[in-house]
Amino acid sequence: MNVGVIGAGSWGIALTVLLNKNGSKVTVWSKFEDEVKMLSEKREYVDKLPGVKIPKTVDFTTDLEATVKNNEVLIMAVPSTFVRGTAHLMKDYVKDGQIIVNVAKGIEENTLMTLSDIIEEEIPQAKVAVMCGPTHAEEVGRGIPTTIVVGAREQRTAKLIQDLFMNETFRVYTSPDVLGMEIGSSLKNVVALAAGIADGLGYGDNTKAALITRGIAEISRLGIKMGGKAETFAGLTGIGDLIVTCASMHSRNRRAGILIGQGKTMKEAMDEVKMVVEGVYSAKAAMQLARKYEVELPIIEQVNEILFNDKPAAEAVRDLMIRDKKIEIGDGFEQ
Numbered sequence: 508m509n510v511g512v513i514g515a516g517s518w519g520i521a522l523t524v525l526l527n528k529n530g531s532k533v534t535v536w537s538k539f540e541d542e543v544k545m546l547s548e549k550r551e552y553v554d555k556l557p558g559v560k561i562p563k564t565v566d567f568t569t570d571l572e573a574t575v576k577n578n579e580v581l582i583m584a585v586p587s588t589f590v591r592g593t594a595h596l597m598k599d600y601v602k603d604g605q606i607i608v609n610v611a612k613g614i615e616e617n618t619l620m621t622l623s624d625i626i627e628e629e630i631p632q633a634k635v636a637v638m639c640g641p642t643h644a645e646e647v648g649r650g651i652p653t654t655i656v657v658g659a660r661e662q663r664t665a666k667l668i669q670d671l672f673m674n675e676t677f678r679v680y681t682s683p684d685v686l687g688m689e690i691g692s693s694l695k696n697v698v699a700l701a702a703g704i705a706d707g708l709g710y711g712d713n714t715k716a717a718l719i720t721r722g723i724a725e726i727s728r729l730g731i732k733m734g735g736k737a738e739t740f741a742g743l744t745g746i747g748d749l750i751v752t753c754a755s756m757h758s759r760n761r762r763a764g765i766l767i768g769q770g771k772t773m774k775e776a777m778d779e780v781k782m783v784v785e786g787v788y789s790a791k792a793a794m795q796l797a798r799k800y801e802v803e804l805p806i807i808e809q810v811n812e813i814l815f816n817d818k819p820a821a822e823a824v825r826d827l828m829i830r831d832k833k834i835e836i837g838d839g840f841e842q
């Protein structure tokens with residue numbers, strides 16, 4: 508199958524190499540001439556995915572019209588903050604029913620829309636699917652066994668994408684719960700910032716386990732109220748993605764958190780990580796969602812305080828520890 512990958516960052520390139528291995532003809536679009544030139548010549552993204560060789564059969568281009576028109580399936584792999592703008596540029600070239608698989612993770616501030624909603628709004632004629640899970644590009648690029656989920660309204664679409672990507676190192680599941688998948692994979696970036704902050708403060712594994720467990724409790728509370736399925740938050744795109752993001756040094760959100768925990772400002776941390784730290788944007792959106800759906804998100808609220816109100820990180824952790832006493836599991840006490 509001919510596949511167009513929109514966005515030539517770490518994830519776009521890792522998926523390109525995987526699709527090429529599976530026999531697809533892949534064309535990668537980038538907005539940037541110098542990136543296209545560098546990738547066409549070097550056949551490796553040395554800064555982002557060192558050691559991952561890109562076969563000669565992969566084409567690179569800045570021609571968005573041709574990429575959209577000449578490929579049956581499109582993979583949207585630009586960072587979340589550029590999804591709307593890129594979809595807007597693509598809309599006139601997309602055929603009726605053409606499949607666009609969003610692999611970016613985020614919620615738009617103010618509109619509070621998921622990225623698949625944004626693509627559907629910008630390109631109503633497209634069939635939009637999503638693909639996410641616990642997947643670092645650095646590991647997928649090296650062929651390390653990985654699992655992921657494709658979400659789509661129609662099972663036929665989900666199965667087609669499953670067939671496209673699945674191989675012996677990349678196991679693909681399907682799900683109809685697109686909303687739950689997108690909420691889990693966006694909000695885990697905010698909890699990853701918290702996990703990084705705890706690491707930066709010098710806290711230990713107990714703190715990390717608490718943040719992961721109570722973090723998924725928050726994410727599911729909100730996600731279920733919004734219409735997501737409880738099982739999704741216990742699955743690969745929920746707790747699975749949260750674990751990998753909170754534990755790995757590949758996570759730019761966790762790395763930014765560590766710097767903030769060590770005393771850097773949000774701006775200094777973002778500059779040092781040198782990539783879009785999506786959790787910062789999703790943190791704001793999550794608080795707006797919490798207000799809209801009247802759900803308590805204590806960890807995410809404290810991350811917002813640290814990021815946007817200069818609250819010292821240690822104070823935020825203390826406030827989490829001494830907030831109102833709660834039950835973990837409510838039912839079953841003897842009277």
Ligand SMILES: NC(=O)c1ccc[n+]([C@@H]2O[C@H](COP(=O)([O-])OP(=O)(O)OC[C@H]3O[C@@H](n4cnc5c(N)ncnc54)[C@H](O)[C@@H]3O)[C@@H](O)[C@H]2O)c1
Pocket residue numbers: 514515516517518519536537538542555584585586587589593610611612613642643644645782783785
């Ligand atoms: N890296 C991973 O391991 C990974 C895994 C799963 C999902 N994701 C998600 O995939 C998305 C992309 O992540 P990434 O790691 O590839 O990011 P990245 O920072 O490596 O991507 C940067 C690339 O995006 C493109 N880009 C930059 N600015 C742009 C603009 N203004 N307009 C259009 N394109 C632009 C360029 O090709 C650039 O190289 C994110 O939402 C991320 O959460 C990443």
